[in-house]
Amino acid sequence: MFWSWLLWAALIILSAVAVYAAYLDRQIVSRFESRRWSLPAQVYARPLELGIAEPVRQRRVIRELERAGYRLGDDLQSPGTYRQDGGGSLSIHVRAQSFWDGPQPARRIRLGFDATGISRLDALDGEPAPSLIRLDPELIGSLYGADGEDRVLVRLAEVPEPLLLGLLAVEDRHFSQHLGIDPGAVLRAALTNLRAGHVVQGGSTLTQQLVKNLFLDSERTFRRKFDEALMALLLEWHYDKAEILETYLNEVYLGQQGGRAIHGFGLASAYYFGKPLGELEIQELALLVGMVKGPTYYHPLRQPERARARRDTVLGLYAQAGLLDDAALRAAQAKPLGVRANLQHSGDYGAVLGLVRNHLLRDYPAEDLTAEGLRIYTTIDPEAQTQAHQSLVRQLDRLAQRGKTGLQAALVVTDALTGEVHAVVGGRDDAAGGLNRVLAARRPIGSLVKPAVYLAALESGAYTLVSPLQDEPVAVKVPGGSVWRPGNASGRFYGEEPLFQSLAQSHNAATVHLGLAVGLPRVVKMLKALGVEADIPVVPALLLGALELTPIEVTQMYQTLAGGGLYTPLRVIREVASPSGTPLRRYPLSMRPAASSQSAYLLHAALRQVMLQGTARAAADLPAAWEAAGKTGTTDDLRDAWFAGYAGDQLAVVWVGRDDNAPMGLAGASGALPIWLDVVRTLGVREIPRTLPDGVGMRWVDGTSGRAAGPECPGAIQLPFREGTGPVDPLPCGLSEAGSAGQAIPSPVQQLQHWWRGWLGQ
Amino acid sequence: MFKNGLITGVALLTLAACSTNVRLPPSAPLPPAPPQSPAAAPAQPPVGADTTRAAPLARDEVPTLPLSPAAATLLVQASTQRDRRQFDAAAATLERALRLAPTHPEPWLALAAVRLEQQRPEDAEGLARRALSLGGGVRAVRQRAWSLIAQARQARGDMPGAQEARARADRDS
Numbered sequence: 001m002f003w004s005w006l007l008w009a010a011l012i013i014l015s016a017v018a019v020y021a022a023y024l025d026r027q028i029v030s031r032f033e034s035r036r037w038s039l040p041a042q043v044y045a046r047p048l049e050l051g052i053a054e055p056v057r058q059r060r061v062i063r064e065l066e067r068a069g070y071r072l073g074d075d076l077q078s079p080g081t082y083r084q085d086g087g088g089s090l091s092i093h094v095r096a097q098s099f100w101d102g103p104q105p106a107r108r109i110r111l112g113f114d115a116t117g118i119s120r121l122d123a124l125d126g127e128p129a130p131s132l133i134r135l136d137p138e139l140i141g142s143l144y145g146a147d148g149e150d151r152v153l154v155r156l157a158e159v160p161e162p163l164l165l166g167l168l169a170v171e172d173r174h175f176s177q178h179l180g181i182d183p184g185a186v187l188r189a190a191l192t193n194l195r196a197g198h199v200v201q202g203g204s205t206l207t208q209q210l211v212k213n214l215f216l217d218s219e220r221t222f223r224r225k226f227d228e229a230l231m232a233l234l235l236e237w238h239y240d241k242a243e244i245l246e247t248y249l250n251e252v253y254l255g256q257q258g259g260r261a262i263h264g265f266g267l268a269s270a271y272y273f274g275k276p277l278g279e280l281e282i283q284e285l286a287l288l289v290g291m292v293k294g295p296t297y298y299h300p301l302r303q304p305e306r307a308r309a310r311r312d313t314v315l316g317l318y319a320q321a322g323l324l325d326d327a328a329l330r331a332a333q334a335k336p337l338g339v340r341a342n343l344q345h346s347g348d349y350g351a352v353l354g355l356v357r358n359h360l361l362r363d364y365p366a367e368d369l370t371a372e373g374l375r376i377y378t379t380i381d382p383e384a385q386t387q388a389h390q391s392l393v394r395q396l397d398r399l400a401q402r403g404k405t406g407l408q409a410a411l412v413v414t415d416a417l418t419g420e421v422h423a424v425v426g427g428r429d430d431a432a433g434g435l436n437r438v439l440a441a442r443r444p445i446g447s448l449v450k451p452a453v454y455l456a457a458l459e460s461g462a463y464t465l466v467s468p469l470q471d472e473p474v475a476v477k478v479p480g481g482s483v484w485r486p487g488n489a490s491g492r493f494y495g496e497e498p499l500f501q502s503l504a505q506s507h508n509a510a511t512v513h514l515g516l517a518v519g520l521p522r523v524v525k526m527l528k529a530l531g532v533e534a535d536i537p538v539v540p541a542l543l544l545g546a547l548e549l550t551p552i553e554v555t556q557m558y559q560t561l562a563g564g565g566l567y568t569p570l571r572v573i574r575e576v577a578s579p580s581g582t583p584l585r586r587y588p589l590s591m592r593p594a595a596s597s598q599s600a601y602l603l604h605a606a607l608r609q610v611m612l613q614g615t616a617r618a619a620a621d622l623p624a625a626w627e628a629a630g631k632t633g634t635t636d637d638l639r640d641a642w643f644a645g646y647a648g649d650q651l652a653v654v655w656v657g658r659d660d661n662a663p664m665g666l667a668g669a670s671g672a673l674p675i676w677l678d679v680v681r682t683l684g685v686r687e688i689p690r691t692l693p694d695g696v697g698m699r700w701v702d703g704t705s706g707r708a709a710g711p712e713c714p715g716a717i718q719l720p721f722r723e724g725t726g727p728v729d730p731l732p733c734g735l736s737e738a739g740s741a742g743q744a745i746p747s748p749v750q751q752l753q754h755w756w757r758g759w760l761g762q
Numbered sequence: 763m764f765k766n767g768l769i770t771g772v773a774l775l776t777l778a779a780c781s782t783n784v785r786l787p788p789s790a791p792l793p794p795a796p797p798q799s800p801a802a803a804p805a806q807p808p809v810g811a812d813t814t815r816a817a818p819l820a821r822d823e824v825p826t827l828p829l830s831p832a833a834a835t836l837l838v839q840a841s842t843q844r845d846r847r848q849f850d851a852a853a854a855t856l857e858r859a860l861r862l863a864p865t866h867p868e869p870w871l872a873l874a875a876v877r878l879e880q881q882r883p884e885d886a887e888g889l890a891r892r893a894l895s896l897g898g899g900v901r902a903v904r905q906r907a908w909s910l911i912a913q914a915r916q917a918r919g920d921m922p923g924a925q926e927a928r929a930r931a932d933r934d935s
Contacts, residue, residue, distance in 0.1 A: 049862060051832025101854055132832040132862075417864050417892065418857075564895050566888045574857075586850070589857050589873070591888030597895065649864060688865050691898035694930070 024227065025234050031215060032235065032247070039373030039579065040142035040150050043349075043356055045382045046420075046574070047099070047134040050109075055117040055686075058090055060383065065092065067138040067382055069275025069340075076124070079106045080279045088113050091124060095276075097136050098581035100377065100574070104134060138382050139270055140349045143357050145370035148259045152266035153373060153579065154277055156246040162282055162323055163265065164245070166289040169317045172206040176241060180207045180232035207232040210248045254288065255295040257343070262295075272300065274340045282324065283332040286314040287339075300339040308337060348389055351410075351426030352380050354436040355552065355572050363585065373579035378572055379420035384683055388413050388423040388652075391678035396428055396656075398674070399666070407664060409656045409675060410437035412555040416651040417688065418589055419559050419568035424552075438551045441655060443640045445554060446545035447506045447668070448633035449527070451561055451603060453515045453543055454503050456526040458599040460518055464725045465602055466498040466706030471510035476540045486512050486544055489634065489667070498706025500606040500719065504614030506632060508544055515543035529594040531556040531567050545633060554644055555653040561607070562629075562646035564690070565600025566591045597693035598722055604629055604690065605720050611645070612717075613703065615669050619677055622647060625687045630676070632668030639663050641671025648685025652676050695723045709733065833863035840872060849880050867897030867907070874910045883917035886910055905934040 048064045050056065065082050070092070073081030079095040089112045096106040107130065112120030123129040144150040168175050174182050182205050189203035204212070211231045216224055235244060255262035255271065262271050268288050269277040280288075290310035291298045300307040312333045319329040356378060360369055368374070392409050399407055413423040426436035457463045471494040476484045486508045487493070494507055502510035515523055523543065524536050533556075534549055536542065549557070552570070560567045568591040576585040595603075607629035611619040615632045622628045630645015641656040641664070656671040658664055664671070692698070698718045702709040708727035709716040716733075719726075829837075836859035843852035853876050859869040874889035890910040897903035908931035915924035 049832070049858075051830065051862070053830035054832065054862065101851065101858075131835040415864070418860060420861075564892070566891060568888075586854060588853055589860070590882075590885050591892070592884040593888055593891060597891060686865065689896055689899075691895055693894070693898070 021230060021234070024231055025238075028211075028215065028231055028234050029238060032239070038145075038149070038371045039153050040144040041360070041369050041372065041374040041376050042139060042152065043141050043143065043353060043376045043378060044137040045140050045378060045380045045385075047097075047137040049132060049134055050111060050118060050121065051132040052118055052121050053116075057117065058088060058111075058113045061090060061092075061111065061135075063383065064135055064138075067274065068095075068136045069270075069273060069279070071275075076108055078279065080275055085110070089120070092135075094133060095136050097134065098577075099134065100577065100583050100586065103581075107133060109133060137377065140378070140380060140382065141353045142260075142267075143353060143360070143369045143376075144260065148261045149263050150260050150267055151250055151262075151264040152270055153250055154246075154264065154266035156242055156249070158278060159249060159265065160278060160280065160285060162318065163277070163280075163285045163289060165321060165323065166286060166314055166318060167206075167249075167292070169321060170289055170314060171209070171292060172204075175206055175245070178205055178207075178236075180234075180236035181205060181229050204228075205232065206248050207235055207244055210244065210251055211235060213251050213253065252292055253295060254291055255299070271343070272339050281332075281335075281338075282318065282328075283311060283315060283335045284338060286318065286332070287311040287337060290314045300337045301343055304337060311337070348385065348425075349380070351424040351436045351438050352378070352385065352572070354426065354439055355421070355424050358439060359573055360576075374584070375577040375579065375581070376573055377575040377577070379415075379422065379574055380424075380572070381422040384413055385423040385425075387682045388679050389425045391682055392425050392654075392675055393428055395675040395678050399656075399671070404664060404666060404671075406658060407656055407666075407671075408437060408659055409654065409672075410441055410551040411652065411654050411675065411679065412438055412551055413650060413652045413679060413683070414555060414559060414570060416559070416562040416646045416649050419563070419570045419591075420574075421570055421572040422650075424572075435659065437655065440550065441657070442548045442550050443655065443657065443661075444545055444635045445547055445549050445642060446633035446635040446640065447508075448554060448557075448631055448642050448644055449542065449545040449547055450503060450506065450511055451607060451631055452526045452530060452557070453511055453518070453523050454499065454606060455530075455561075455565075455595055455599055455603045456522045457499070457514055457518045458602050459526070459595055460522065462518075463499055463514075464721055465500040465606055465719050466701055466727055468496050468706075469499050469502045469507075469510040470496055470513050471502060471507045472513070474509050474512050474516075476512070476516070478540065484540055486541075498701075500609050501614075501704070501706065503606045503631075504609040504612075506610075506615045512540065512543050516540065526595070527557070529567065530560040531569070531594070545635065551653050551655045554642070554655075555651070558630075558644040558646070558651060558653060560594050561600070561603065562651045563591070564604070565593060565595035565597055567594040598696050601690070601693050601696055602720055602722075607631060607645070609717075616643070616645070616673055618669060618673055619645075622677075622680070626680075626685050627688070627690060628680070632673060634667040637663040638665050638667060641666045641668045643668050643672035643676045645676060647680045648687045650680050650683055650685045652679050654679075692720065696720045697723060699726050701727055829863055829866050829868060833859045833866065833869065836862070837868060837872060840876075844872075844876055844879070847879075849876050852876050853880070865896055867893035867900070867903045870896065871903070871906050871910065874907075874914075878910065878913055878917065881917070883914040886917075887914040890914065901934045905931050908934070 048056065050061070070080050070082050072083065074083055076083055076091055076093040079093050082090060082092040085091055089110055091108070091110045094107045094109060097104045107127070108124040109130070110122045110124055111118055121129055142150045172182070174185065182203065185205070186203035208228050211228050215231060216228060250264035250266065252265070253261060253263055254265070254268040262268055265288055266277055269275065269280055273280060273284055287300060287307060290313065297303065298307045298310045315324065315329055315332050318324045319326070324332065356376060357369060360376065388411055392411050396407055396409055408427050410427060411423070411425040412421065414421050424438050426438045473493060474486060478484050488508050493509055497510065502514070520538050520540070520542065524538055527536055532549065532553065534553060536547060539546060556570050559570060571587055571589070573587050575583060577583050608627065610616050610631055611622070611628045613620070616630060619628055626647040628645060628647035630643060633642030633644070634640070639657060639661055642654065644653040654672040654675045656666065656675065697720065699721050700709050700711045700716045701707060701719050702713065703715045703717040706727070710733060713733035836855050840852045840855040840859065843855060853873060856869050856873040856876060860873065863869055870889050870893040874886045874893065877886040877889060890907040893903055894907045908927050912924045912927035912931060915927055
């Protein structure tokens with residue numbers, strides 16, 4: 001009776017274990033298969049093009065080389081090295097790369113520079129000199145899933161031998177023989193721990209560590225230990241050693257950056273050293289091997305002494321194994337840790353990655369972005385990105401010093417001609433996972449809407465830049481029986497004024513009169529043509545910016561204005577390639593006319609006046625050849641400050657406000673324009689010729705009244721007009737000037753005053 | 763060194779205008795480019811507030827436009843790709859040229875021509891308009907741009923618009 005009970009009990013337990021093992025087995029196989037290939041898309045900056053006459057200075061090239069993990073090497077023997085020669089030239093062993101249009105082999109080249117940029121490009125490898133060569137683009141981030149796991153896949157064959165040997169020596173000496181668990185190691189560990197009185201050594205094999213990382217939580221229970229051992233045995237039964245080792249190399253946890261978990265040696269190499277695993281030196285490999293034990297405890301920047309001691313221990317093991325002789329060991333131990341100093345700052349691409357993800361989601365399912373290892377080649381210029389972020393922080397700090405604290409800002413910089421996005425800053429702190437205001441801050445745009453009203457008016461053919469508008473009280477009946485009476489921010493009305501002045505001074509009542517005369521449907525149509533895809537409320541308040549857009553949507557609208565009336569979809573992605581480099585998809589440059597070149601040119605001239613004498617006259621001293629043009633925007637109770645404008649080939653849109661949408665006491669000109677100015681001044685611009693379109697000519701008018709004037713008159717400006725329109729019969733100087741009415745010719749003293757004031761920029 | 767390495771845009775423009783099959787021989791002797799001089803603005807106001815001092819380019823004031831050797835190489839490469847009817851590749855090469863020489867009308871014109879081949883007339887017209895804005899001071903640029911606009915409008919079925927553009931092109935031929 002007793003024996004039969006026991007038999008039954010044993011049978012039940014055995015079958016329970018068998019069923020449990022089968023359950024674990026199914027889990028392991030399915031999860032191991034899917035997990036092994038879960039590769040976040042890798043996002044690259046634009047490659048820097050090097051060629052004769054490119055306006056690139058030596059310092060800029062060196063910064064770019066440092067970003068791509070190039071190191072100084074006098075002999076230029078290996079790819080990824082460079083050397084500064086005498087006479088201001090720079091020699092580089094450029095790494096082999098694959099680009100959309102084919103591979104670019106590794107080359108040794110020498111660059112010469114003059115005051116304007118690159119003046120020479122010679123080959124040092126005996127091949128013909130290339131006319132153009134691209135540096136490897138910086139890896140700016142990955143599109144990982146909600147778990148934050150990021151990795152760059154490496155194949156076992158690409159892994160340097162010292163890394164493998166070191167890893168096995170430190171973590172699992174009997175990896176090649178054991179079946180998943182190593183009882184000897186467990187015993188040794190137990191003895192060591194017993195002697196020490198606390199846990200100093202673990203007996204886990206690489207397989208057990210992998211199982212723990214892949215399938216289990218960090219709970220320390222007997223049940224978990226049992227599962228771990230059982231699963232390790234099962235894993236070894238299903239897969240061979242090479243597969244397990246390769247998966248381990250890509251799975252192992254090696255650090256944390258905010259919400260991003262650094263997994264695998266491929267990414268760790270890029271993250272800590274900024275270069276591919278194959279280029280790491282022995283002491284760098286040793287550091288990574290040593291960090292497996294505790295990436296936080298041995299963090300090379302936060303705990304440099306511990307990290308260094310750990311690295312040197314691993315190097316000692318290398319010497320014991322005969323990989324290093326004494327001299328090489330001493331040399332390696334004498335080297336600094338060599339970790340990138342800007343580990344913290346590599347999170348500055350948070351808003352960029354958000355925008356990239358958004359664009360890709362139009363064409364790819366979300367799971368493909370986090371799992372397929374796509375290579376995304378973007379338009380982002382790391383130099384512009386860094387400087388734009390610094391400008392934003394610098395100006396917010398300046399406002400904070402004046403008591404305007406708690407402000408946030410968002411900034412987009414694009415190429416005014418091609419719509420390529422060069423920089424995206426989502427806030428003061430732009431780490432991944434933070435609030436991306438570029439995409440998320442949907443706010444009323446205020447007066448930023450006005451250019452659409454004026455462009456619709458100019459396009460209708462019934463208006464010129466000097467058509468008289470009435471800045472007089474206006475009352476509009478709105479549905480619901482109430483009456484809307486918009487006024488100006490100053491509380492005053494300015495009476496009759498030329499059209500360009502109403503826009504330059506951002507007068508509300510004049511704009512409402514104009515918009516109602518042109519008709520709301522035309523204004524809505526123009527906004528859509530300019531690229532506004534959001535819902536547009538067809539109400540009179542639209543004319544003053546009762547339209548909510550995100551900074552990126554505003555950028556799209558102003559892209560069309562900067563582009564002379566040609567709508568160009570913003571592009572942040574140029575190309576998508578497979579993990580092996582096969583081209584998958586290209587996003588081509590595209591454009592279509594949204595307004596006639598004539599009207600667009602007239603509006604450009606009016607937006608120039610905004611900067612020269614209007615609400616953004618703080619920008620009046622920018623070089624005239626930059627042809628800076630733009631518009632301020634301010635919303636009710638000073639909750640949002642906007643500036644959108646372009647200068648030369650740079651278009652930038654700035655929003656400043658509070659996350660809680662509370663009033664902050666700043667207008668577009670005082671809150672957002674300083675950031676815009678800082679950005680364009682820091683980045684500099686390439687001047688763009690803007691030829692007069694057919695059927696448009698320049699005329700001299702009085703800068704205040706818009707009446708015809710002679711070029712010799714004080715305050716006379718040139719404005720464009722369509723043929724057959726515009727003011728006629730120049731009046732003698734002074735007649736149209738308010739202060740000197742009745743005086744035909746200003747006295748020499750008045751002329752001197754004008755000259756003096758102009759000189760002072762008043 | 764830099765100045766002598768420049769290729770005049772007009773050298774390319776002329777070649778391209780003769781025949782679509784003509785390519786720029788890389789070893790061809792290149793005429794030296796005159797420095798690009800901003801158009802002299804008409805009389806300035808003697809006194810007064812800062813004004814639009816940067817006067818727009820007037821017609822035919824700029825005889826030639828310099829193009830960097832790197833951009834010129836890409837244009838030649840794109841023209842080969844176009845001849846082989848590899849339009850996507852040609853467009854990609856031209857976009858690369860555009861990024862190097864964004865203010866030169868030539869890459870815009872060449873890309874407009876490729877977009878026509880790709881049956882994208884809206885893009886073609888936009889790109890040709892951009893070339894006009896950048897280089898409308900050069901007769902050859904005007905002639906080619908308006909001729910491309912005419913073809914683009916025709917492809918979209920806008921016959922009156924095409925005729926108007928054709929007439930505009932003929933004025934400069």
